[in-house]
Amino acid sequence: MTRTGxxxxxxxxxxxxxxxxTLAEHHGIDPxxxxxxxxxxxxxxxxxxxxxxxxxxxxxxxxxxxxxxDDIDTVMLATETGIDQSKAASIYVHQLLNLQSNCxxxxxxxxxxxxxxxxxxxxxxxxxxxxxxxLVIASDVARYDLDSSxxxxxxxxxxxxxxxxxxxxxxxxxxxxxxxxxxMDFWRPNDRRTPLFDGKFSALRYLNALVEAWKDYQVNGGKxxxxxxxxxxxxxxxxxxxxxxxxxxxxxxxxxxKETAENGLLYNRIIGNSYTASLYIxxxxxxxxxxxxxxxxxxxxxxxxxxxxxxxxxxxxSKNYQxxxxxxxxxxxxxxxxxxxxxxxxxxxxxxxxxxxGETIFSDEARGRYRLAKxxxxxxxxxxxQAQ
Ligand code: CAA
Numbered sequence: 001m002t003r004t005g006x007x008x009x010x011x012x013x014x015x016x017x018x019x020x021x022t023l024a025e026h027h028g029i030d031p032x033x034x035x036x037x038x039x040x041x042x043x044x045x046x047x048x049x050x051x052x053x054x055x056x057x058x059x060x061x062x063x064x065x066x067x068x069x070d071d072i073d074t075v076m077l078a079t080e081t082g083i084d085q086s087k088a089a090s091i092y093v094h095q096l097l098n099l100q101s102n103c104x105x106x107x108x109x110x111x112x113x114x115x116x117x118x119x120x121x122x123x124x125x126x127x128x129x130x131x132x133x134x135l136v137i138a139s140d141v142a143r144y145d146l147d148s149s150x151x152x153x154x155x156x157x158x159x160x161x162x163x164x165x166x167x168x169x170x171x172x173x174x175x176x177x178x179x180x181x182x183x184m185d186f187w188r189p190n191d192r193r194t195p196l197f198d199g200k201f202s203a204l205r206y207l208n209a210l211v212e213a214w215k216d217y218q219v220n221g222g223k224x225x226x227x228x229x230x231x232x233x234x235x236x237x238x239x240x241x242x243x244x245x246x247x248x249x250x251x252x253x254x255x256x257x258k259e260t261a262e263n264g265l266l267y268n269r270i271i272g273n274s275y276t277a278s279l280y281i282x283x284x285x286x287x288x289x290x291x292x293x294x295x296x297x298x299x300x301x302x303x304x305x306x307x308x309x310x311x312x313x314x315x316x317x318s319k320n321y322q323x324x325x326x327x328x329x330x331x332x333x334x335x336x337x338x339x340x341x342x343x344x345x346x347x348x349x350x351x352x353x354x355x356x357x358g359e360t361i362f363s364d365e366a367r368g369r370y371r372l373a374k375x376x377x378x379x380x381x382x383x384x385x386q387a388q
Pocket of ligand 1: 030032033034036037038112149150151152153185186197198199200202203206234235236237240273275304305306
């Protein structure tokens with residue numbers, strides 16, 4: 001069978017954040033509730049000229065620069081914060097990255113889960129067409145109502161994965177455990193910019209879905225618990241990863257080793273929720289922050305999307321994977337950021353009013369190469385600053 005998986009993967013997050021200490025101070029609550037109770041220190045904040053498209057293109061840029069664009073014939077963009085009800089965001093990304101026109105572009109949705117079926121479908125596709133590559137991108141802006149219980153779990157980010165029959169970073173296993181149920185734990189009707197949610201219920205259903213997906217993974221002949229050196233979880237907030245890790249160990253009948261998930265939580269703690277991207281930021285965080293060589297190690301991955309659909313699957317770290325990581329770029333992206341005060345945060349949180357009949361021009365704030373320059377007659381105009 002053709003080995004398939006991730007040739008390279010990279011993330012992007014915007015250059016501004018609000019510290020959760022600032023948020024706690026504003027609300028007059030103990031900052032330890034956020035740092036310990038929720039496990040978050042910062043919330044990444046996109047500017048008005050940044051969105052899922054600009055973050056997606058910026059996440060993919062280093063991959064395109066290093067591995068080229070010629071073999072990519074499919075772009076799958078997973079998001080739950082889509083910018084159009086009809087046109088796929090991947091078409092804008094395809095244009096910004098100058099990919100060949102003989103390429104299919106789609107957008108996938110199922111809350112925070114859809115990057116995982118995109119990755120699985122991409123693996124199946126390249127098994128059939130080993131000379132082709134698929135760009136799978138997860139990109140989201142997690143925005144909750146101000147003063148709501150979800151406010152501390154906002155964030156933004158994108159992950160791009162080059163999926164191919166040369167899995168130079170991670171080989172994706174062919175066994176999966178899946179689980180779905182029709183519940184209202186978190187959802188966003190078409191006319192809303194922010195989601196509706198039942199926070200405590202959603203956390204309980206997440207843990208239930210983890211056990212059900214794990215059981216299905218075992219039934220389908222998956223690896224045993226002690227074959228895994230690391231676990232990565234969907235991270236709406238990093239403490240959820242701790243809870244999931246404990247819950248899985250207990251249900252699999254093993255003692256908890258906190259270290260199996262610890263490195264995966266590091267980046268999310270200072271980015272916040274990035275919905276579809278958060279599991280894959282956890283995966284990058286695990287690889288980037290490993291002290292030891294992870295070659296040959298098995299990583300268990302749990303993907304959860306409210307509503308709900310979930311999957312447990314595995315990845316095996318490839319030989320010489322270190323040559324395909326973007327550690328320095330990731331560290332720069334995280335280190336070269338600016339904290340904003342509460343007033344600036346509110347200004348970023350509120351979307352500018354778009355003129356439906358004319359032009360709305362956005363000031364140049366994005367640190368990356370790509371930005372949303374304007375919305376003209378309801379058409380989004382993105383630019384590559386270096387092509388200007
Ligand atoms: N010091 C330390 N810890 C403190 C504290 C303090 N001073 N004050 C409170 N805490 C602890 C609490 O004991 C609690 O810990 P446990 O979870 O161990 O009980 C924790 O901080 C959270 O506090 P609350 O129980 O008061 O919870 P909250 O009302 O602030 O809500 C939340 C927390 C439910 C996660 C809320 O932020 C939320 O609804 N978020 C959005 C929904 C969400 O993320 N759901 C996750 C599953 S669904 C999913 O994964 C999809 C997705 O991406 C959204």
